[in-house]
Amino acid sequence: KNQVEQSPQSLIILEGKNCTLQCNYTVSPFSNLRWYKQDTGRGPVSLTIMTFSENTKSNGRYTATLDADTKQSSLHITASQLSDSASYICVVSEWVGYGGSQGNLIFGKGTKLSVKP
Amino acid sequence: DGGITQSPKYLFRKEGQNVTLSCEQNLNHDAMYWYRQDPGQGLRLIYYSQIVNDFQKGDIAEGYSVSREKKESFPLTVTSAQKNPTAFYLCASSISTGGLSNTEAFFGQGTRLTVV
Numbered sequence: 682k683n684q685v686e687q688s689p690q691s692l693i694i695l696e697g698k699n700c701t702l703q704c705n706y707t708v709s710p711f712s713n714l715r716w717y718k719q720d721t722g723r724g725p726v727s728l729t730i731m732t733f734s735e736n737t738k739s740n741g742r743y744t745a746t747l748d749a750d751t752k753q754s755s756l757h758i759t760a761s762q763l764s765d766s767a768s769y770i771c772v773v774s775e776w777v778g779y780g781g782s783q784g785n786l787i788f789g790k791g792t793k794l795s796v797k798p
Numbered sequence: 799d800g801g802i803t804q805s806p807k808y809l810f811r812k813e814g815q816n817v818t819l820s821c822e823q824n825l826n827h828d829a830m831y832w833y834r835q836d837p838g839q840g841l842r843l844i845y846y847s848q849i850v851n852d853f854q855k856g857d858i859a860e861g862y863s864v865s866r867e868k869k870e871s872f873p874l875t876v877t878s879a880q881k882n883p884t885a886f887y888l889c890a891s892s893i894s895t896g897g898l899s900n901t902e903a904f905f906g907q908g909t910r911l912t913v914v
Binding site for chain 2: 685715717722723724725726727730770785786787788789790791
């Protein structure tokens with residue numbers, strides 16, 4: 682069964698510190714992996730998208746890595762800010778073959794990050 | 799502004815009533831999706847549409863209905879048959895392309911539905 686597992690479920694860090702969030706998946710065949718940031722009561726906003734050939738991708742203080750062999754991804758946040766407090770969702774897209782439309786997105790349950798002053 | 803708009807932000811429904819959630823996009827995207835989000839769970843797909851006048855059931859379609867009469871609009875009706883409708887509902891859209899999918903999914907701001 683296609684699954685996306687995230688850890689930890691929740692995390693509290695002090696402002697200015699770094700942190701790393703983990704995502705393991707069993708989705709096959711794999712198309713791409715996305716990280717989203719979701720503020721409370723708002724819709725998710727995309728941070729990065731990576732295909733199987735990409736090992737790392739950055740978006741400002743956010744850096745995502747992907748190991749397609751071990752089916753693991755991480756999201757590293759550098760020099761955290763209070764505004765980083767949110768849920769971070771890992772989403773994996775299935776590959777549906779050439780000529781097909783976009784495959785299903787399989788969502789993780791998210792990691793709730795709290796940044797304290 | 800280009801984007802995807804959901805309305806209303808908050809919605810209250812009496813038991814036994816049908817309610818319709820609005821989703822509009824001006825991104826010229828072919829594909830639109832409805833997801834349900836419950837506390838502690840990942841987003842679950844209700845319905846999706848890849849083209850006008852066509853839509854497919856997702857994983858939890860029972861008690862919901864949709865229409866796609868226009869490319870820009872994908873309203874979701876929560877019917878009285880949905881036994882546990884209180885949730886946060888998210889609409890999304892993306893360019894529907896063939897082949898290797900590297901397309902972005904853009905989400906609306908969500909509608910929180912509460913049954914009273």
